[in-house]
């Protein structure tokens with residue numbers, strides 16, 4: 387008897403198996419997104435935007451309206467769609483290179499304008515699709531194709547703290563969290579809350595997902611999970627960073 391994998395109902399079965407490398411975290415993040423869409427019953431309303439980078443392999447993942455855009459530009463593209471059609475649920479899906487480097491201005495501007503969209507960013511500590519170059523999220527000492535002796539923060543700075551930055555510059559009503567593919571249930575919960583925040587019209591919603599790239603990390607299965615669970619969490623704190631509601635009073 388063959389065992390059928392449990393796929394979210396909103397996934398396109400015809401496009402599976404997907405094209406990510408074995409052990410890649412993108413498929414897990416997309417599964418969490420799919421489960422959140424199913425549980426909220428919003429498949430008919432979702433417009434899914436994906437970026438350049440390995441995220442573009444999700445262009446045929448969902449039975450939802452989908453658009454693929456340039457680096458980091460997924461955020462303004464789905465913002466335009468949302469402004470023109472306020473009833474849609476707009477999701478921008480991108481990598482850390484696209485969201486925090488090449489298209490970082492769009493994340494900053496959408497955050498400070500509190501756009502009513504949901505951005506989901508996959509942090510795999512480097513530029514995956516192009517062969518593993520250093521990204522803003524590369525950790526001190528981490529070796530990549532362009533930091534062969536390890537990232538030196540004196541020369542190239544410390545890892546970008548994306549959710550913390552977004553939380554600092556968004557007005558009230560924003561929802562911001564960092565999840566991990568090592569805890570899919572929690573990640574799905576954060577994505578669901580981010581989508582609910584958009585549905586409620588509160589403001590910008592942003593979820594970063596710590597993710598795996600065994601191909602460029604050159605890690606086996608055990609090393610891959612150790613890296614995401616033990617190394618990445620030294621720099622990237624998993625949890626909710628900002629939830630809608632009044633800010634604490636000054637001095638508290």
Ligand SMILES: Cc1ncc(C[n+]2csc(CCOP(=O)(O)OP(=O)(O)O)c2C)c(N)n1
Pocket residue numbers: 438439440441457480481482483484485488508510512513514515516521
């Ligand atoms: C403006 C621009 N600069 C550079 C590239 C080349 N490029 C394509 S994918 C990519 C890396 C993407 O990395 P990331 O956003 O972290 O996604 P990942 O593949 O890691 O999921 C780069 C630099 C491009 N397509 N456009």
Ligand code: SF4
Pocket residue numbers: 405406407409410411412440510514515598599600601602
């Ligand atoms: S290169 Fe890395 S991020 Fe891209 S599909 Fe392969 S494992 Fe995933």
Ligand SMILES: [Mg+2]
Pocket residue numbers: 481482483508509510511512513514521
């Ligand atoms: Mg990346």
